[in-house]
């Protein structure tokens with residue numbers, strides 16, 4: 001008996017030992033797996049949401065940068081609370097999209113503002129703070145709590161038009177910063193309300209200075225006018241040549257050129273802007289813009305590319321030189337259409353007579369000639385023959401004339417022919433149904 005006990009004892013002990021070892025082993029594996037799992041989770045949470053890297057830091061934002069804030073809730077870090085990211089339309093040419101977080105009012109490129117904040121800044125959107133009114137909304141001067149002065153555009157709620165304009169502006173220039181482009185510094189989207197907050201430019205717009213009641217002598221000397229033209233060209237060159245996808249402004253005109261007290265010019269109002277991908281030579285789109293500035297090919301076919309902005313710039317430059325608006329039915333019949341009249345003057349070598357009589361000091365003949373020729377090249381009927389905005393900057397800045405790069409053909413050197421002189425009698429370019437092109441800007 002004692003023998004049998006002795007023979008069974010070691011067997012019993014070894015089974016227990018096996019079980020104990022097995023349990024220990026399983027425990028070790030589970031612990032190891034758990035530690036590994038924790039480690040992985042920690043690494044993932046540290047990395048945060050995936051960011052799509054852009055090839056260029058100056059890309060405009062797409063898609064995920066507009067967060068609608070419901071009620072007066074401020075968004076929490078990460079944009080979780082009260083934010084429903086809305087998709088942007090028209091961003092189809094975008095090569096990628098960026099995800100930005102709403103961080104205590106910061107939205108990556110700018111700030112999110114509550115309606116309350118903007119109401120306070122503009123004294124309840126009071127009449128006294130109105131600086132202008134366009135087809136898409138009223139612009140107010142506002143002072144934020146930190147003392148900074150801003151322009152607040154309260155978009156008209158017109159059957160989704162406000163939403164469209166709002167998205168386009170944010171998409172086109174949200175991230176863009178350039179000294180000759182009016183900076184968008186934030187926005188407010190609460191319920192149906194859509195407001196855009198810009199840097200404030202404190203000396204009115206070019207249209208007011210060119211066509212307003214400034215007396216017999218214009219404060220805009222030739223030098224100042226050329227500087228304004230160069231600044232504008234630089235802003236547009238950045239949109240066309242410094243961004244990917246490029247931005248076609250579509251509404252280049254004197255009321256969209258804002259001036260500061262030193263006559264620095266900034267291009268504003270990107271509500272009609274279109275994005276043009278690297279592969280596209282043009283986009284076909286509904287004709288929008290302002291009567292007198294829209295290029296003939298775009299007005300006739302809806303085919304749009306940066307050449308349309310170049311054409312509009314040519315008209316703007318003509319307006320700067322002559323002090324005349326593009327179309328004015330109160331002028332004598334031969335002068336109603338600025339392009340026709342201007343071409344007639346230049347081709348008959350009466351360019352000096354086209355100059356705004358309110359410019360007291362005559363410009364150097366070379367400088368005037370250069371500006372006149374830039375105008376003519378910008379309004380070439382063939383959009384592909386028009387210079388690029390970057391070239392225009394060089395042409396206007398150049399001390400020496402001539403600036404042509406391509407070899408001249410006999411056609412180029414021949415005097416302007418009569419059929420070429422009749423160019424831009426474009427069909428009425430529509431500014432949508434919300435108020436047309438009637439300028440109701442106020443003078444401040």
Ligand SMILES: Nc1ncnc2c1ncn2[C@@H]1O[C@H](COP(=O)(O)OP(=O)(O)OP(=O)(O)O)[C@@H](O)[C@H]1O
Nearest residue numbers: 132133134135139151198199200201205255269441
């Ligand atoms: N950032 C700004 N700083 C100062 N004033 C501004 C600013 N933005 C706009 N304004 C003023 O408000 C006016 C209206 O601007 P808005 O862009 O709404 O319309 P517009 O360009 O005049 O007309 P439309 O949009 O119909 O073409 C401008 O002409 C300008 O005088």
